[in-house]
Amino acid sequence: MKRWAPYPFVRIVLSFIAGIAVYLYTGKEFRYSPELFAFFVALYLVLYLVSRRMKSVEANTLAGIAGLLCFAAGGMWVTHQHTESHQANHLGRLPSSPAYYMGTVNDYVVQKPGYQSTVLQVEQVQVNGQWQSATGKVQLSVPHDSNREYELGYGDRLLVKGAPLPVAPPSNPNQFDYRAFLENKQIHHRHFLQAHQYQKLDTDPSNPVLYFSIYLRRQLDALLKASVDERREYGISSALILGVKDELDNSIRDAYAQTGTMHVLAVSGLHVGLIYGILALLLASFKKTARQRTVYATVILGVLWLYAFITGLSPSVLRAAFMFSLITVAVVSRRQHNIYNTLSIAAFALLWYNPYFLLEVSFQLSFLALLGIVYLQPRFYRLLTFDNRLLDKGWALFTASLAAQLATFPLGLYYFHQFPVYFWLANLLVVPAATFVLYSGVAALFFSWVPLLNTVLFKIHFAITWCMNEFNLLVNQLPQAVINGIDISVSQTWLLYTLLLLFILFFAYKELRYFAAATAVVAVLAVQEIREMSEQRVQRSLVVYNLRNATAFSFLQGRQATVVSNQALALQNYTFNIQPYLWHKGVPQASVYTLVDTPPSGISHALLPDSNSLYVWQGKRMLVVSKPIKIQPMPDFEVDYLLLTQNVRIKPAELQPFWFKHLVLDASNAPWYLQRLKPQLAEAGIGYYDITEQGALVVEL
Template sequence: MIRWAPYAFVRLTLALAAGILTYLYIGDALPDLRGALLALAGLFLGAQIWATQSKSLGLTNLAGLLALLTIYSAGITLAQQSTESRRADHLYHFGSRIEFYRGVVDDYTVVRPNTYATTVRVSAVRVNGHWQPATGGIRVSIPRQEGQAEVTAPQYGDVWLVRGAPAPSKPPLNPGEFDYRRYLAFHQVYHQQFIHPDQYRKLATQPPSHLRAISMRTARVLDDVFRQYVHEKREYALASALVLGIKDDVDQDTKQAYANTGTTHIMAVSGLQVGLLFGAVMWVLSKIPGRRGPFFRFLTAALGLAVIWTYAFVTGLSASVLRAAVMFSFIIVARVTGRQSTMYNTLAVAAFCLLCYDPYLLADVGFQLSFLAVLSIVYVQPRIVAWLDVKGYFLDQQRPWQPRFVQKLWKWTSWSMDNIWQATALSLAAQVATFPLGLFYFHQFPLSFLASNLVAVPISSGAVYVGLVLLSLKGLVAAIGLFAPALTTLLDYGPRFVAWVFELMIWLFNEYIFLIGRAMPGALISGIHVTAPQAWLIFGVILALLTFFAARRLVWLGLACALMGVFAGNKVWAAHDLKTDERLIIYSIPRRSVCGFWQGASADIVAVDSLPLSETERTYRIVPGIIAREAQRVQYHTGWRETVVPAVRCAPDSGLVLTAWRGVTVAFVSQKLSPAHQPRSVSVVVLRRNARVKAADLATVFGKDARIVFDSSCRSWYVQRLTPELQQLGMQTYDVTASGFFTVQPRT
C-alpha cells in the first residue's frame, strides 16, 4: 500500500501531468474547460472548509479527491491556453491570403551545410492591403550562399519584413519518418517557409528578451575563446558542445559514435554540467573551517544558486540548462530551508512549476529523460550499491602486521573501487527508468553504455572543469590587459597551457568513445520498434518489478509477468498482421525517384534513377519505415537490374518502363511518349524528371482510370502546370513531394 502523505506534491504533479497528457492525446475533442475548472475549484474549497470544521475522514478524502480532479482539469486547461493555434488571430486563420508578415527571430540559428534555420515569431500580417495583429511561429530556412556572397546568419532579435505566405508544416512524408510537424507544434510552431534573400528585409533589432540576447552573445564570445585556443577542429567542436552546448560544428560521424555508445548526454549541456558545478561549490565550501550554523547554510545556498545561474547565463539560457538549473535550485532551497522531507517531493515541485510555465515540456524528450533519470538514481542507486560492500571488503584485507604502506594501499584501493562501484550503480540506475524511452525514441540500446560511461564521464567531467578554468583565466588576462597591455603576451601563456590540457582531455575521451565503438561493434542493438502503448507496458513491468523487490509480495511479480505477456502478445499480433501486408510505395525523397516493393517483413528498394541512395537518404527516409515494420530482409537496388521485380523497357532509349508486381502494373515515364507506344492498361503511372508528356497522350496510352503520380524528381512548376490538364480529363493525380509517399496494395 502506497502511503501518499509524505509525497503530497508527487500526487499533485502526477495529476497535472495526467491532465496535460489527456490534452495531448484528445485535446482537439475537448471544449474550453475554464468554467469547469472554476466550478471544481469552488467545490474543492467548499469541501475542504466543511471537512476542516467537521473533522470527518470521509469529507477529508472527498476534498482530497476533488483537489486531484481540480489539478487534473488545470493540466488540461493550461495546455489549452498554451496552444497558440486556438487563438483567433493565429496564422492558421489567414491561410494563403497573407501578402507580407512582420516577425522577430526568436530562437538560436542552426547552421546547416547549405542553409540557416531558425524560428520567427509573427506580430502582424498584411491581408488585402491591410495590416492586422497576428500570432504564430514559423520555422524558416534561408540559403547560406546567394551567388558569391555569404548570406548573413539571422540573429536573435532581428525584426523582419517577409513577402509571401508561410505554408503549414508538412506531416511525415515517408513511412515511419520522424514527425517534425508534431515536434514543431509542441514548440508552438505550425508553419514552415523557405525564404530567399530577396524575400525578406531586416527592419530593426528588438530582442523579445534583452537578458537572453545578452546571454546568447556571451555564449558566442566564449565560443570564440575555444575557437582561438583549441586548434583541432574536432576537439574544438566537442569543447564547445561539452561546456557551452553549441553543437554547430560537431560532425555526423562523431554524433553517431556517441549515440552508438550511449554517451550522447556528454555533448548536451544539462544536468551533468550543472551537477558538476554544484558539486564543486559544495566541495570547496566543505574545506572551510567552522562550517556550521544558519549563516553558513544560507551562504552555501547563495553561492550554489549564483554559480548555477551564472553558468546558465553564459551558456545562452538554453532550455536544457534552464531545466537543470530550476531542478537544482529547488533542491538547494529545500535543503537550506529544511523543507526537503523527501527528494521525490522536491523533484515534484520542480516539475510542477516547470509544467505550469510550459505544459508542453511534458512532451519534451529532454524533460522526460532528465526527471526519470534523476528519480531512478535517487531510488534505485542506493539499492544497487547495497548489493556489494566494496569498501568494507578491501578494508577487511588490512592486517595489523602489514607495513604502513600496504595498509594505505588497501585503504586507497577501497576508496577507488568504492567510487567505481558507485559510478557503476549510478549508470545502471539511470538506465532503469530511461530504458523504455530509449527504445521508443531512438530505436536502439547500446550494451556498451557501462564501459563507455565509466571512463568517458569522469574524463569529460574533468574537462568541463578545465574548460571553465580556461574561460575564467582568459577573462582575467583580458581584464589585466585593459590596464597593462604590455603584460598580455606574457600572461597569455597561462590560458595556452590550460587549453593544451583541455584539448588533450577532450582528445582522450573522444578517442576512447571511438575505441569502444570499434572494439564492440556488435554491442549496439538497433532497429527496435516500440509503439507508445508498448513503451507504457515496459514502464509498467519496471514499476511492478521494483514494487515486488520492495514489498516482497508475489502479486506484484504476477502483475509484471502479466504485463510482459500482454507486451509479447501485442508484438506477436503486430507481426501476424504484417505477415500478410503487401504494398508498393513511391517514396518522397527530394529530387529522387525511389520505390519499394514490400512483402511482410521483406522489401526491395529500387532507385529508379540509377543513382545509389546516399547514407543520409537511407537513414532518414527509408530506415524509419524499416524499423516500424521490423523488416528482416531489405535489399537496395540501383536501377532495375538484379531486382526480383520484372521490369520491361519498351525500347533501348525509351523513357517508358513497365513493371508488374503482385497484380499491380506500374508505368514509369521520364520522356515524351511517341506514337509508337501502344495503349496499355496500368494501375499507376509515375511521371519522372519533368517528363515532356501531354495529358491527352497519357489518357490515350494508359487510359483515364490510371492514377497519375508525380514523384520527387518532378519540380513544383511542372506539377502545377500538368495537374489541371489531367484533372480536366477526369484523371486522378498525386504529388508525393507535397502529400508524402504514395502506396498501392495488390488486389486480393
C-alpha cells in the same frame, strides 16, 4: 505500501500532469477549462468545510480528491492559455494570406549547411493592403552565403515579403512528425526566404537577459573555435560546454548516439549536476555558521545560474538549475528535504511556465533518469562493496549509468528505435571524461586572458576531448554495438513501464502479487509480439516515396524489402524517409538497388529499348518512365502504375496507347514541370496522384 503523506507535491504534480495530458490528447479543443477549474475549486471548498465539521476519514479523503481534481483542471486551463492557435488574430485564422508581415526574432539562430534557421514572433501582417496586429510563430530559414557569422540575431525586427506556409505533415509513412514537433513549440508556419525577401528594421529584444546570454554564448563559442584546432574536437567541446551543436560532426554524433552517451553532448541536468557536485565538495566544510551557510548558498546559486546564463538559458539547464537551487536552499535552511518533493516542485513550476514541456523528449528523459538514479542507484550500489577507492567510485558510476538507462529504457526504444548494447562500458569512461572536458573547458575559458595558462588549459582540454572521442568510436566498432530497428507502440511503452514498476515493487516488498502481475504483463507483451510477427509474415506492400529530386519505391513481402531508386540513395535520405516505415513493418535492413540494376528473385525487371523500366511483382505491373516514350505497348497490355519521373518530356496524348490504372507523379519532378503538366492531364481527362502534394503512395496488398 508507503504512505502518500510525505509526498504531497508528488500527488499535486501527477494530478497537474494528468490535466495537461487530458487536454493535449483530446484534441486541444476543450474550451471550458476555466469553468471546470472553478467548479472543482467550489467543490473542494464545500467538501473541505464538510470535512472540518464531520472530522471523518471519508470526508477528508473526498476533500483531498477534490483538491487533486482542482490541480488537474488547473493543468487543463494552463495548457489552454498556452495554446496560441486559439487566439483570434493568430496567423492560422487570417481571412486571407498576408502580402507582408513584421516580427521579432525570439530564438537562437542555428547554423545549417548553406542556411540558418530561427523563429520569428509575428507582430503585424498586411492583408488586403491594410496592416493589422497578429500573433504566431514562423520558423524562418535564411540563406547564409555572406562573410558574416550570423545573418540574424535574437531581437532583430524584420519586414518579410510573402506569406508563410503551414508546416506540412509527414510526407512518408511512419516518418518523424516534424509538424507535431513544431506545434508543441507553438510554431505552425514555415518560410524559406531568399536574401531579397526580408529586411532588418532594427533590434529590439523582448528579453534583454536572454539577449545578453546569447551574445555571451556566441563570444565564448568564438573563443573555443579559435582555441581548439580540430573541427571534430571543437564541435564536441562547444556542444558539451555551451550547448552549441552547429559544428557537430555527423559521424561522431552517430557514434555517441549508438554508444548511449549522447546525453553528455546535450547541456542538461548532468552538466549542472557536475558543477553542483564539485562546488558542494569544495564547500562541504563551509556550513557551520549561519553566515557561512549564506555564503555557501550564494556561491553555489551564483555559479549555477551563471552557467545557465552562458549556455543560453536553455530549458534543460533551467530545469536542472532550478532543482539544484531548491536542494541548496533546503540544505542551508537545515530543513529535511525529500528529493521526490523537490523534483515534483521543479516539474510543477516548469510545467506551469510552459505545459508543452511535457511533450519534449529531453524533459521526459531527464526527469525519468533522475528518478532512476535517485531510487535505483543506491539499491544497485549496495549489492557490492569495494575496499579500493577507485573500484568503489567506478562501481558507483556504473550503477548510476545502469539506473538511468533502466529508467529511460522503454522511452528510448519508443523514440530512437535502438538499444546501445555497450552503454555500461561507454558511460563508465565517457562520463568521467566528459566531467574533465567540462571542468577543463570552463577553466580554459575563465582564464583565457592569462597568456601561458590559457594555452596549457586548452591543450589539456583538447587532449581529453580527443581521447573521449576515440574511445567512443572504438566502442561503436565492437560487434553488435547497437541493436537497431526496434519498433514499439505507445501502449507497449506503457506496458514496459508497468512491468518495470511491478518488478521494483516486488523486490521492495517481497510480495508475490506484484510478481504475478508482472507475469501477466509479460504475457500481454508476448501475445502482442506473436500477433505482430504473424501479421508481418503475410504482409505485402508497394510504396512510392516522397524524396525531393529523387525516385524511390519499395517492394515489401514478409519481413524482407527491396528498395529501388534512380540513383544511389544518400544515407540521410534513406534513414529519415524510408527506414522508419521498414522498421515499423519489421524489416531490419532492406536490399537497395538502382533502376539499372537487376533486382532479386521474385521481382521481374525489364529495361525497355527506350531506357524506361518495367517491374512486375505480386501480379502488379509498374512502368517507370524517365525518358521519352519511343515504344508502342502490345494490345491489351495493362499497367497498374505508370510512374512519371525526372521531368520526362511527354504529352498526355503519348500516354493514350497505354492502359494504366494509376498515373503517379513522383517527387523527382520539379515544381515548374508539375505546374505545366497537371493542367494538360486534367484537360485530357487523365487522373493522377501527385506525390509532392499527397505524400507517399502506399499500396497494401
